[in-house]
Amino acid sequence: MTQALQRAAITGDDFRYAFRAHPAGVAIVTADDGSGPVAMTVSSVASVSMDPPTLVFSASALSSSTPTITRVGTLVVHLLSAQDVELAKLCAQSGSERFGPLVDWRRLPTGEPYYPDAHWLRGKVTQRVAVSGATLLIVEALEGKPRSEGPRSEPTPLVYHSRKWHTLGERSVMPERVSPFCLVYGRDE
Numbered sequence: 001m002t003q004a005l006q007r008a009a010i011t012g013d014d015f016r017y018a019f020r021a022h023p024a025g026v027a028i029v030t031a032d033d034g035s036g037p038v039a040m041t042v043s044s045v046a047s048v049s050m051d052p053p054t055l056v057f058s059a060s061a062l063s064s065s066t067p068t069i070t071r072v073g074t075l076v077v078h079l080l081s082a083q084d085v086e087l088a089k090l091c092a093q094s095g096s097e098r099f100g101p102l103v104d105w106r107r108l109p110t111g112e113p114y115y116p117d118a119h120w121l122r123g124k125v126t127q128r129v130a131v132s133g134a135t136l137l138i139v140e141a142l143e144g145k146p147r148s149e150g151p152r153s154e155p156t157p158l159v160y161h162s163r164k165w166h167t168l169g170e171r172s173v174m175p176e177r178v179s180p181f182c183l184v185y186g187r188d189e
Helices: 002-007 011-021 066-071 082-092 181-185
Strands: 027-030 037-042 045-048 052-061 074-079 120-133 134-144 157-160 162-165
Touching: 002 066, 002 134, 027 052, 027 066, 027 082, 027 134, 037 066, 037 082, 052 120, 074 134, 082 157, 082 162
Parallel strands: none
Antiparallel strands: 027 037, 027 074, 045 052, 052 134, 074 120, 120 134, 157 162
């Protein structure tokens, strides 16, 4: 049985197909190593630890932003909501003007570029792990967008699934599991 499992191989296309069924939150990572600001849209951000607050994401070697992002000591991760979908598309498009005059962006007092309308976390890169075709970056969060600057209501999440942008709302909430009839009414029917 072990030999059969070792011989089983999955192709890149099979792997990609499997992940098309796995929805992911959407984020933008921004950084500047002194040669100008860069940004990339990612769907690989995950929380790792609460103490210290740590996250991880993957930067593809195919992105022109990756060399800068993997060199910097600090960067900004923006966790996007549905209202940020156009910014997510902009930062996902190769060659787009992500920091042009028509885009609302600024610099934090520490120098990192960021998009003030999105929820953001500034962090220091604590580890870089090279993986075939990508780099995993482990980031310790140092500060975040003040809660007082956040939306007054709960933001609508932005999700990337099967190569399409989606939102989550009340219609997407799964119903609570319904108790069996016999438990509700005390009968065994």
